[in-house]
Amino acid sequence: MDETKGTTGSGTDFIRRQIATDNESGRYGGRVVTRFPPEPNGYLHVGHAMAICLNFGIAEEFGGQCHLRYDDTNPEKESEEFARSMERDIRWLGFDWGEHLYYASDYFERMYECAEVLIEKGLAYVDSQPLEAIREGRGTVTEPGTASPYRDRSVEENLDLFRRMRGGEFEDGAHVLRGKIDLASPNMLLRDPVLYRIRHAHHYRQGDAWCIYPLYDYAHCLEDAFEDVTHSVCTLEFDNNRALYDWVLDNVGFDEPRPHQYEWAGLDLENAVLSKRAIKPLVDAGLVTGWDDPRLATIAAFRRRGVPPEALRLLSDLVGVSKSGARTEEAKLDFAVREVLNATAPRVMAVLDPLKVVVTNYPAGSGEVFDAPYFPHDVPGEGTRSVPFSRELYIERTDFSERPPKGFRRLVPGGEVRLRYAYVIRCDDVVKDADGRVTELRCSYDTASSGGAVSDGRKVKGTVQWVSASHALEAEVRLFEPLLLDSPDLPDGAPEIDITERVNPNSLIVLSGVKIEPSVAGDDPETRYQFERTGYFRRDPVDSVGDRLVFNRIVGLKSTYRDPAATTGAGDEVESDVPPARADRPPSAPPAPSVKPQISDERIAARAADPDLAARFDRYQSQLGLTSEQADLLTGTRAAGDMFEAALTVHDDAVALAGWIVTEVRGLLGDRGLTELPFGGKELGRLAGLVAGGQVSRLAAKDVLARMAEVGGDPAALVERMGLSAVTDEGALGEVIATTLAAWPDKVEEYRAGKKNLLGLFVGEVMKATRGAADPQAVRKLLTQRLDS
């Protein structure tokens, strides 16, 4: 299973780690059930593709299952057509939900029953306020909400009203069902969220069976629970919704093990246009040809363009899973596409911008056929095709230069170039039209170079692709550039630029009159080719019909050649001896030293309210020698100070005790309060005493403390039971050190060569070997002695 982890880094992501943890603890009895839950209201895009790869990928890796579920709870936006397109997209990506295809709308009855449970528990009520009033009553982020006058309706009344809502007695908006949670919650979603609304609308699957519809936060968790989903993965923006997810499940009565929600960042791909909001106006304005326009980032567009599904799966691995919303460079997608295509795409020759070449010493009217392999020697594919050669050919206009820049390796007047798989030719003459534009090259071929091999051993550095003029197929080729121009930085408050104004006029480049070798005529139209030296292409499935050949460029080939003229026009590239200034980081980032003492307002307020705390704060500093920070942290609450005082009764090193409480104990707390710990100040004091007395090392003491935080107990007994008594005997230590160093011979070498921070590694290993019982300072001393001698 480790092999499937992906290629980014050696670790695994937090979601898979969570699942592994759950499997170990037996939380779900080893079951792993994920789901991909789109609303069928549009087309899927690369972002969805990543979610699909994640959820289905996890299911595959853990031997679980992934459900495809349509979250079709909003009758106004959904359609069967969208649902079918999504299935097609998911299959295309290579995933299969088997029998696990579900519709949220099939659960309406069960959801309704759950709502009655909530009402009966007094946890939901029918609110008859208009929408605006509900909104207002929710308060603002800084002020709590106010209760609806209907909030305290009786269970009976609520039940009656809710049933009549379902019965269709009321108009849209007349009532809603709300959860009764907390109008003052800092999480706005918990301020009595709307669970059901009345909507007399036709649902694409349920027809008119329902006129009340559940809202996302209520419905989604139930859908997961009904399907016994274990790990419900969604994107970051649902983070705040998790509390509500849990509230609904807990109160409806889904006990553990029940589904839990986890959020990850999803994909934000550079230059990708994917949201419905963005695409719709572009389609409407005719600026793109449809939802599958290859410049878009919908899955349909990728498919039409020719991107192989494996590339998207690879991208998913490359991007990884995290909680930091970050942008993926387009180069990463390009890499994934090339990586897949390099290994699979047959090579073929095409000339995008043809320049005629007449081979003057090749007899007119005759010709021959070369047998050319589809794959180069270093790619495992097999097969060949016939490539006809004749007196008149086309080569790429950019493969000839009258005044070649330095480093130019193609045809020049009087120079030689190899026609791939055919002959070496020499340019004898350049024919131009009245405007001085090159119209034809007159060349002669080396008759001894058939197949491209040079007999006399001279070097021909350039090889170019070519197509026989009389045999060539004519095609249209489409190249794609980013669809949108960068939006300029707008001053705050300026209206946003309409997306239709940002369309890059050169986002679609149509090349007509492209010459392609005839072999492609008989190929499967789905074939993805590499046009040698130019890129990866595939026939456009929509427009390449009948005799008409239309190719889309999927992605260009990577190129390390840069035409110097194209960049600066200054001819040879001059190596600048002054490195360009790093423009992205302002050199003088304001350091702004923190003048403010590190004391929180909250604790100051606590002391102002409680004179005892204030007194302690002063005494700790003046009499016990604590820093203001330590004193502050110990006097923000009663509990901290009490623990400290209690500890002081058994051990008198105030500074050390403060350190233990301020950093170590607080670090173990998690969500717990100080008073919820199964040990008190006295135990902590005794532990500190053991450390001070040398009976146990500080490191081992931390393990003891961790155990105390879990189950409590007497420190001395724990030290004994855990076998952590300090090892101070230098002989015993010396032995451990010797074995450690013997186990890391190469690291020892590196250390001696100067990588001094490896000392930490050795110390760590020795500490590990003694299970933290050794005295690290002694270890360090012995280690340096031995290593430096």
Place this chain on the structure above:
RNA sequence: UGCCCCGUGGUGUAACUGGCAACACGUCGGAUUCUGGUUCCGAAGAGUCUAGGUUCGAUCCCUAGCGGGGCAACCA
């Protein structure tokens, strides 16, 4: 502004219980090459947002701050 999430090379992610800052993309060299592709080899590039603290030792624990993002629909 209230709450929540997140800060590690140019980019995306790793770093086990606190102990070698790693991998990939990109960039730049070199070798190979009948594709300026591929493959191979190599290099540069971060000392982990900042400032304090705890520790023998901090990317990791504590504190204060800074920065970025999200939420605040009878959408999902």
